[in-house]
Amino acid sequence: MELLIAWDWLSFALRWLHVVTAIAWIGSSFYFIALDLGLRKAPDLPAGAHGEEWQVHGGGFYHIRKYLVAPASLPEHLTWFKWESYATWLSGFALMAVVYYVGADLYLIDANVLEMTQPVAIGVSIASIALGWIVYDLLCRSPLGKSTTGLMLLLYVVLVAMAWGYTQLFTGRAAFLHLGAFTATIMSANVFMVIIPNQKKVVAALLAGETPDPALGAQAKQRSLHNNYLTLPVVFLMLSNHYPLAFATPYNWVIASLVFLMGVTIRHFFNTTHARKGTPWWTWAVTAAIFLAVVWLSAQKPAGEADTAGAGPVPPRLARFVDDPHFETVRDTVLGRCSMCHAAEPLWEGLAVAPKGVRLETDAEIAAHAREIYLQAGRSHAMPPANLTYMEPSERALLAAWYESATR
Structure with missing residues (x-):
């Protein structure tokens, strides 16, 4: 039994690590989005510079400039922002394995939803998360990827479909967790498979004395924008396991779908404000209306539905x-x-x-x-x-x- 206690502490340690790394990743992501949107033109900008920003923090001033493609020469010291993303995903997957895979009978499989063996349930879990990135990446690289709005709408349809699909496979708690992992995998893979590789190609071109391809930066920026809008829903889904009114109600998949819309409205407010394009207070009214809809849905039960959870013989x-x-x-x-x-x-x-x-x-x-x-x-x-x-x-x-x- 001491092994069981040690295993529970392992879960706690992984959860702590996951939270800390997620804070680091989300913090840097939000900072750079706000910085990018707040850049201003200046008459003395050097050639190739897109904009600049003056900031004050910690008793000092920072003068930041962004080069849309790359500077004329590469500085000796270059800081890469990638390990926050990698550590968040790795710690999150380890935590899911410790809690949901080892404890599949309790946390992953619900016989009232779908009877599965543990190996099948774990296999479906891993395959669905991997498939999510493949489908998303293909959509981004398709002709539809050139339309920011069209692509976002199609991605939302995919997320709604996955929200429904996961609730037909796993426990409500696991369904929400998997939807969060599905989305977070897309976000982290964006960094690992697109954003960082594109930046490395730019650096390699500079070192070779060549002009970097502007399309590399545009592609990376598109993926970064997607990550920006997906962050808040992922945080909600990862915290939802403490709130059964979210995951354990008949319309849980609709609630999860609406959470993604709240993430969009909240981020739209901050992105618009940081870009100095106004202060769209209406987004908070829309967010509040969606949240009230979520609260209402959590209290509903389909007509004629019998609550059979826990009924029947002992497995x-x-x-x-x-x-x-x-x-x-x-x-x-x-x-x-x-x-x-x-x-x-x-x-x-x-x-x-x-x-x-x-x-x-x-x-x-x-x-x-x-x-x-x-x-x-x-x-x-x-x-x-x-x-x-x-x-x-x-x-x-x-x-x-x-x-x-x-x-x-």
């Missing part, structure tokens, strides 16, 4: 938890201490849905979340919060003994 792979001699007492403890919140209709005042979408009302649900019960209530005091239901030390010991006995 064979989980039978060991129910067959364990401790289980009857464990079930009584969980029903008495946990199920008032972790239920289809929580009894605790102020809760609309079960925390993180976890229900603990049936044998199958208790068995499915055995690992979480062990870590959250058996080996730690995380649950119940502030011990509001007065779980006794002997009950926590029972939960721990049950899991350890069933997994020997």
Whole structure:
């Protein structure tokens, strides 16, 4: 069982790393987009310079100039912005493997959605993420890629289709996470496969005394623009696993689709403002309207739909938890201490849905979340919060003994 605790700490460490690297990547991305949009012409700009910007920070002044293609000569020191992107993707994929692939039975596969074996579910996950980049890259390189608006609209259709598709394959929580990974892979691959290689070609041309191809910069800028508009939805999707009203409701795929529109309206406000083309306050009204639509959708249930989550027999792979001699007492403890919140209709005042979408009302649900019960209530005091239901030390010991006995 100490290995299980170490594994949980590995998940925590990867999550921490992922968050830190994502902050670094998003911060530099937003900074350079704002810088690019804020560039101004000046009469004393050197040949080839597109614009300049004066900034003040940390007690000093910065004078920045941008060359649309490249300067006449390459400086000795050149800073490349790429590792933030690579580290974010690598840490994110490692985290998904540790949580969703190793714990596929609990976090990835939902038999009420689609019955799959763990290897098949993992294979579908990896293939869909890789396919996303291939389709996106082909669209960008196609004749349609010359139309910024047309391409963006088609990409949105692809994202909506993936939002729906993922909810037909995985748990709601995994569907949102995969949509975020699908999008983030496109963003990171833009850096790795297009933006940085194009910049290296420009540098190589300069070193060879040649004139760099302006199309390389234009292509890189297009991909950078896409990344700019996709960032906020990806952050939402990665945080959504804490909010079952987003991922665990019947219209979850519509909610995910609307989140991408909110990302566009918010970024349009800042991009327009940074470009000194006005202050489009109307975008916040549109964003608020979309958000209210999301809230409304989260409370809806299709007519005639029965809530069957957790119903039915215990799957064979989980039978060991129910067959364990401790289980009857464990079930009584969980029903008495946990199920008032972790239920289809929580009894605790102020809760609309079960925390993180976890229900603990049936044998199958208790068995499915055995690992979480062990870590959250058996080996730690995380649950119940502030011990509001007065779980006794002997009950926590029972939960721990049950899991350890069933997994020997």
